[in-house]
Amino acid sequence: MLSEKMSEMLRKQRAEAIKKPLTAVDIMKLEMAAHSGVEEQMKCVVLRMLLDSQQFSSETYSERDSPSLAPPTPVDQFPTGPDHINTFQARSTFLRRAMRTSFTSSR
DSSP states (O other): OOOHHHHHHHHHHHHHHHHSOOOHHHHHHHHHHHHHHHHHHHHHHHHHHHHTSTTOOTTTOTTTTOGGGSOOOOSSOOOOSGGGOOHHHHHHHHHHHHHHHHHHHTO
């Protein structure tokens, strides 16, 4: 549930957005602006999969400490930890655990 202040801010934002909806050009500009960050993240995912594979031995790889292998800076990383849990996360976690428990106990 959103706070009263957040609800009001959301209502105002939606009222403004209705007056000026996104065009195809706006969407393309947003996509192009986000592309470089997403591309870096995807390169990191592929590289991680290769480096973590059983066929690769990072202990014997001479460049294992190279800055090139460091993960890129997170793009709009969400805060994490107990101080940042929200009701959606708490509910989702509870439901997943409940479903897992009921599934395993029904076997």
